[in-house]
Amino acid sequence: MRKTGTGIVMLIMIVFLSCGGNDSKGDKDSVTGMQAVLWSQFSAEAEALYLQAFNIASQVMRDSVDGNHDKSLAVILDIDETVLDNSPFNVEMMRKGTSYSEELWAEWCELRAAIAIPGALEFTLLAEQLGIDLFYVSNRSVKLLDSTLDNLNELGFPFADTLHIMLKKESSSKDVRRASIREDHKILLLIGDNLGDFDGVFDDRSDEYGKVELRKFKDDFGSKFIVLPNPMYGSWERGVFPEGRPGKEEVLEKLRGY
Numbered sequence: 001m002r003k004t005g006t007g008i009v010m011l012i013m014i015v016f017l018s019c020g021g022n023d024s025k026g027d028k029d030s031v032t033g034m035q036a037v038l039w040s041q042f043s044a045e046a047e048a049l050y051l052q053a054f055n056i057a058s059q060v061m062r063d064s065v066d067g068n069h070d071k072s073l074a075v076i077l078d079i080d081e082t083v084l085d086n087s088p089f090n091v092e093m094m095r096k097g098t099s100y101s102e103e104l105w106a107e108w109c110e111l112r113a114a115i116a117i118p119g120a121l122e123f124t125l126l127a128e129q130l131g132i133d134l135f136y137v138s139n140r141s142v143k144l145l146d147s148t149l150d151n152l153n154e155l156g157f158p159f160a161d162t163l164h165i166m167l168k169k170e171s172s173s174k175d176v177r178r179a180s181i182r183e184d185h186k187i188l189l190l191i192g193d194n195l196g197d198f199d200g201v202f203d204d205r206s207d208e209y210g211k212v213e214l215r216k217f218k219d220d221f222g223s224k225f226i227v228l229p230n231p232m233y234g235s236w237e238r239g240v241f242p243e244g245r246p247g248k249e250e251v252l253e254k255l256r257g258y
């Protein structure tokens with residue numbers, strides 16, 4: 001008990017110190033990221049949301065599989081924070097007091113240490129069993145193909161091969177890769193934690209943070225687009241703070257009070 005109490009005091013001190021007006025990049029990250037990572041790693045609500053999403057997706061597959069289709073059915077999944085949990089990478093950035101860089105991200109990916117998102121493995125195995133093809137369309141750099149393949153295969157994900165894993169070569173928009181899948185597949189579902197995982201139109205966050213565009217597709221959520229929670233990072237940040245991650249004062253100025 002005493003140890004836990006000391007841990008809590010330490011955590012409070014870390015939070016307090018990180019709110020102390022120092023506006024170094026590391027400080028900004030710890031202010032904006034700590035609660036989000038805690039929620040992602042420990043809340044039963046996070047796990048419930050993942051299970052809810054994959055349950056809905058599973059039902060859509062079961063309902064669709066017996067119909068007449070002139071093309072093979074496919075489901076497109078994002079990888080990070082969709083099938084792989086990279087929250088330890090965010091913890092490492094906070095520990096080091098640093099912010100995201102491609103080098104640090106590559107170091108983490110090369111460890112092949114990400115665990116599966118709750119419900120993701122079971123969902124992909126069901127898709128395989130139903131005869132539905134899976135494609136993993138991710139904005140991990142193509143340089144990370146080997147480590148990504150190994151990580152997914154070690155966890156037992158089906159379709160984890162060079163034909164079905166489509167990483168970023170030039171454009172971060174996923175539209176071109178999705179179009180190539182559409183040539184010989186009917187895409188049943190798209191699953192991801194970022195709206196860009198569904199359609200390139202969502203990459204533009206200028207109009208009410210992207211919500212105006214989002215509302216045009218409102219009937220597709222839960223039937224064609226399955227969204228997973230990710231409070232740690234994402235394109236939403238760019239919509240709120242186009243200049244990059246803010247410090248505490250900028251966040252407070254932005255937030256809606258009573």
Ligand SMILES: [Mg+2]
Nearest residue numbers: 078080081193
């Ligand atoms: Mg993602």
